[in-house]
Amino acid sequence: MRSGRPLELLVRAAPVTVPSLVVVLVSVALVFDDVGYPLTAWAPATVLVLGLLGVAVATLPNAWGDVPTPVRVAAAGLVGLTAWTFLSILWTPDRGAALEAGGRTVLYAAVFLLFALWRQRARTAALVLGAWTALMLVLAAAWTVRVGAGGQAAVDLFLDDRLRSPAGYPNASAATWLMVLWPAVALAASARVPWVARGAFAAGAVVVLPLALLSVSRGSLIAVPLTALLLLVLLPGRLRHLGTLLLVAAAATPGLLAALDVGDVLTTPGADPSSDLRAVAVLALGGGLVAGAIVAAVARWEAARPSGDPRVAALHRAGRLAAAAVVAVGLVGGLVAVGDPVDRLDRAWTSFQGGYAEDSGSGNRLASGLGSNRYDFYRVALDGFTAAPLVGQGAESFRQSYLRDGTSTETPRYPHSVELRVLGELGLVGALLLLLWLGGAAWAAARAVRAGDPLTRAVVAGALGVTGYWLVHGSADWFWEFAGLGLPAVAMLGLACSLAPRHDPPRAPLMRARGAGELAVLALVLGAAALTVLSPWSAQREIDRAAAVFATRPLESYSRLDRARTLDPLSDRASLLEGSIALRYGDLPRARRAFEDALERVPDGQYATLQLGAIAAVQRDRPRALRLLRRAVALAPRDPIARESLAIVRDGGVVDLDALSAAILRGAASLS
Template sequence: MASRLARLRRLQPGRQGDPPDSPGPLGSLGGVESAADGRMGGVAGVHGRALSTPGLSRGLVPLVAPFLPAVAITGIWLAWIPFDGGYFPGAWYPAAMFVVALLCVMVVAGHRARLGSRSANVALALFGAFAAWNLLSILWAGSRASALEAGGELLLYLATAWVIALLPWRGRPAAVLLGAWSLGVAVTCAGFLIAALGASDLTHYVFDARWQQPTGYANTAAALPAMAFWPALMLSARRRTARPLQVLFVVTAVFLLDFALLAQSRAMFVVMLLVLLVFLLWTSDRLRVLTRALAIAAASALALDPVFGVIRAADGHHPVAPAIEHAARWIVVSLAAAVVIGIALVAVESRYRPSPGTVRIARLGGRAVAVALLGALLGLAAARGGSLPHYVSHQWRVFKARPANTGERASYTRLGTLTSDKRYDYWRVALDAFGDHPLAGVGAGNFERVYTLRRDYPKHSRSAHDIWMRSLSETGVVGTALLAGTVLAALAGLLSLRRRLDDERRLLVAACVAVGAYFVGHGSFDWLELVPAVGVPGVALPFLALTLSGAPPPPAIRRRGLLSGAAVAVSLAALVALLFPYLSYEYTNAALSQSRTHAGAARRDAERAASLNPLSPQPRYAEGVIAMGQGRYGTAERAFRRALSIERTWYPYLELALLDARTGRFARARSEVARARSLNPLDPFVIAASQLVRRHRRIDPVSFNRRVLTLPLYTSEHTQ
């Protein structure tokens, strides 16, 4: 036993005599790893042997090489952010193909597809079944192209989680990954704020009275820094983080919190408080975490009123630029305060170590806070007595009402209001769709078709603004059970893992759990899953946490040919499901972009797009629009009729009505526009065309299409 301990000491990266808090020469985020790291088999064991070799360069290669896939994936997460968070297919399709190919290479080269824990394997298998069910819904979906696209996006989520979970994670590499992602998000957000200070036109940053960047949508603009906040909080409290870096991450956490509040997301505010309780209950070092959290909140509070002033200025139709400048100045003040507070915290902690009794009390602090909050809520309910049912009834009416009829207006902040922003309508339609198709749903990505038909508002919506409502409506009981099973299996595995971890790993796991819990919590009120820069880390990091037990990975399967063949077959199928729709998407965009300058090339690109993805009507839409712009109305009519043979939806019927009205064929035009209106009854585009046709007005399709895009439905207020 003594000789084994001696060997472990020789493998540790710190210098002889280093205290446990001090960083070793290989990374200040890492410090001294626990003995469990030295026991890891497979690739992880290479790390320990590398540290004993002479020369730092020779030791770094085997240390870093196993985590190069994580470096690439983290780079993708950060690269998505300026491109609307990766919302559009052109941003996430290439990443999905890269990660799927990377997974195939890792499985074939390592001869291992299973993860290190049973719960991780169960969760991953259920998530894979959920992705497969979404792809299978192509068979019954009204829009098969939408089902294919939604299934392809889930392949991105699945492959990323799988790759992350296959890596031999230990304390230091996990801390480096979390810190790099958190700092990268903070730097990107800071860049957008600085760019807004010098912008002459702020509509890119603020519209509909809300801050929108860096993702182009207010709620994901709040969710992204809110999720990156938790690794920063963890690293500021982690004992093995170098003291200067502890201060840096205190400052990072303050900035991320300030920036998240710019967008005034009500779900973000509520979910952050709940996740803080989860974080405190999960970690053992509650005193340090709670101290950091209070210090961060105090520094952030300095900028609270100026940050809220941005929405006040926009909501009151006052100049927004001075409000943003004022908020930025006070954010800098809060960061300066964070530096002072962080240095003071580190200085005090370096001279004072709490007694075991204080540590035990602190470990109970999170539970005490949770009990106190629960007691406060129960006390409030008891104090209100008979008025509570009336209050709940009133708030429910406010939630259901149209925004213009609620009588509520956020003069200071929208955080205190309960207007639904049409969520009641989204959820009503989702439940109606589930009631009509309870077993299998309407098909992945097909909520938009149903909502377009049944909505009570002119505004379109692609999502139900709730991952559970979306799952119920699109994938039915089967898909929702698989999704819920994934979450429950991961949670069960994490709870089981928590009891076996030391304080160091428990804190790392707490940060990953907090990121995942935030994603699920906020995603239950919004469409975070459609923004990969937000959703993919929220799914992948809990799988990272499931592999932090320090147990050796499962042995490689000896049936190399069978494993490799299965991996290659599945990966090729996934790549086909991603590659052809992506190429079709790019050719469609290329056709539209060059329709005025290179007509022949545009027509050829549209034909290529149609041949690459025969399930999608989009290339035929592009072909019809290009033909109308060139005055080839017969070609345009044929293109829209071919689109209808692929997918029956309102848009080609509308364009056919415009083409008929152009030549005075009003009987046919009335029939076509009536079909369009039956599928999209509230769209002002369709209503305007219907009125013109009813008056026997000849219509120029090109000018009508161009003019209708100036309607409020399609301008900045409704951009998303």
């Protein structure tokens, strides 16, 4: 057999494997760019994925009638959700932000279609899942080494006592590593995976736990056990997966305990956390080596035994008994620790409603209850739903709703829940489309589990673990906006769907030619989808360049901002930046024109309204200043800067534009 023949056979069995692996590389690359949160990170990824989808549709054999019904239902749901997001531009208060929201959904829809519509075989699907898992585990080990190196470079990775790298947001950083835990465990537990790979996956699973704990994410403490429970209840091979998960947890325990102590050192003035961080890294990597060696040794012994060997069966029985015993002990211990469950739930609900405790800056954050401002976020999101239950307030409308109707000092852009995001912004129509997508995908995955062999079931378990964790944790956080989290979650859901049984034509050709008419329609659809991303992406690049040169080359900066407005006629960002730059140079007429243009694009823009009111006061147009400043206060009643500016003008004074800009910058920095 020629060298490389096995890989060639795999690709021939499922040619969509090649573009799928390219998407895997894109997904991993997004980790290095704030886990795909910036527009300039996910927009080029979207264009690339659309190109891969176009090549697949144009060349790979497939027919809509051959796609299983559940997959078609799921695809229709997500494509419909994408179209509905764009349609909401007609009634949303911020059309530019809604355009970006639609573009991000285009990315998810394109990834899902690419992964779900073409049939995968168990081995090719395992290759895709294993490649993503292995690359992410390598990154986790690299980040652990960076943390363990100590010094100022390691401290800079933290925000106070929380590891914020690589996402810039600690909760998203924790999710970056915890999403990969589930496929690592599933592949480590599968007898169909080579023993060396099983040991490596188990080792990596140990490493990610202490690394994730350094982000001190309270949501992860709830999401991890819930995800484990869902997978163990809904998927086969429960005790095998549970045994591997328990071994991973045991090996990770020393590193987890060391990670709990890091926060106190990081927040102690003058303390050097290097030795504590080094201890976390050493214990995490050492625990991984121990667990990996154990799993690899057992896997090799198991693989060397003939099928039906009674010793293998006895080992499996012993493992099942041990896992059952550990679960029983854990349940009893958990019940004892919880005490009165009604009282615990009541206290948790009271904590959730009460917001941040006054002493939230001290003590262990993980034991500080559920206090945050999410209760207020959710209230405003639900109010948006009740105001427009059928169609919602429009994509990306939450920020302005919260500025107006919230009660906390925060100014969130997102409601911190994927379900409430869809319900409040896209209404019942959007929620039904979301359910159609997720329900159809779950149906397809269930069919894959029932009809598949052990390797298929292992891949489905691992893939659903990725998506399940993203959904569970994302139900209380804004993970939809991090493409580096959403892309792999959606891709792995599509991978599970691709394993649903279907009737392919016998000996289908590797490539398939499409007619000129089909190719023209395909190019038109994908080109239009790409344009919705290219427009805001190109504009943002000009804005970024303008921001970089305005201090030394203001005319060039203005020119770039003019191009940005042309490239993205819906967004107000370029005009807001131009107005701010003009104020810095004392050019009040230009600043006024820029802020007025911003209000034409986003009529409820509070920042532009506030600045125009201040400019009117400086120009001695007191009636206009009062009208605009009252409007700014009405748009954000809790904004102390707007209230103070209004009070100054009411008393016959003039707003100090330099002091106003400095106060706005200080407020933005305190909330970043």
